[in-house]
Amino acid sequence: MGRHTPHRETDVIVVGGGGSGLAAAVEASSQGATVALLEKRPRLGGTTGIAVGSFTAACTSLQRAESVEDRTSWHRQDIARFAPHRESKNNTSLRSWLAENAADTLEWLLAMGVELGSE
Numbered sequence: 001m002g003r004h005t006p007h008r009e010t011d012v013i014v015v016g017g018g019g020s021g022l023a024a025a026v027e028a029s030s031q032g033a034t035v036a037l038l039e040k041r042p043r044l045g046g047t048t049g050i051a052v053g054s055f056t057a058a059c060t061s062l063q064r065a066e067s068v069e070d071r072t073s074w075h076r077q078d079i080a081r082f083a084p085h086r087e088s089k090n091n092t093s094l095r096s097w098l099a100e101n102a103a104d105t106l107e108w109l110l111a112m113g114v115e116l117g118s119e
């Protein structure tokens with residue numbers, strides 16, 4: 001007797017239920033797609049679930065509320081200071097993309113009710 005294989009249709013399959021996968025699943029769902037999220041571990045979270053929780057971004061609403069002047073270019077330079085001994089291995093175009101999109105990502109998280117510490 002053959003094994004019964006469940007059949008389910010979905011618009012999007014996301015593999016991995018850490019921060020990236022959950023963000024992809026939320027965004028796809030908010031665009032009206034049906035989403036199946038596959039996680040190999042018993043719990044969601046991945047490395048994201050054990051991370052310290054710091055989020056760096058420039059030109060955010062939180063900074064504006066505190067009259068903090070900042071620039072994406074300064075953020076990019078600060079990232080380079082984080083691990084200077086590994087600088088030769090860094091991907092500068094990805095770093096630029098990160099710095100340019102960090103503020104929008106932060107606002108997206110805040111709009112969903114994510115609470116950040118005050119440090």
Ligand SMILES: Cc1cc2nc3c(=O)[nH]c(=O)nc-3n(C[C@H](O)[C@H](O)[C@H](O)COP(=O)(O)OP(=O)(O)OC[C@H]3O[C@@H](n4cnc5c(N)ncnc54)[C@H](O)[C@@H]3O)c2cc1C
Nearest residue numbers: 016017018019020021038039040046047048051052053054
């Ligand atoms: C101790 C620590 C502290 C950190 N602190 C910070 C911080 O403060 N700020 C910061 O910005 N970054 C921090 N980082 C880095 C950050 O946590 C990671 O860059 C980020 O969580 C990666 O997210 P991700 O979604 O790509 O991966 P993950 O969160 O690891 O998610 C990947 C998921 O995919 C699952 N998976 C893998 N393979 C499969 C498969 N074949 N099928 C199904 N599921 C699969 C995994 O089980 C996991 O749940 C920290 C990292 C560590 C280790």
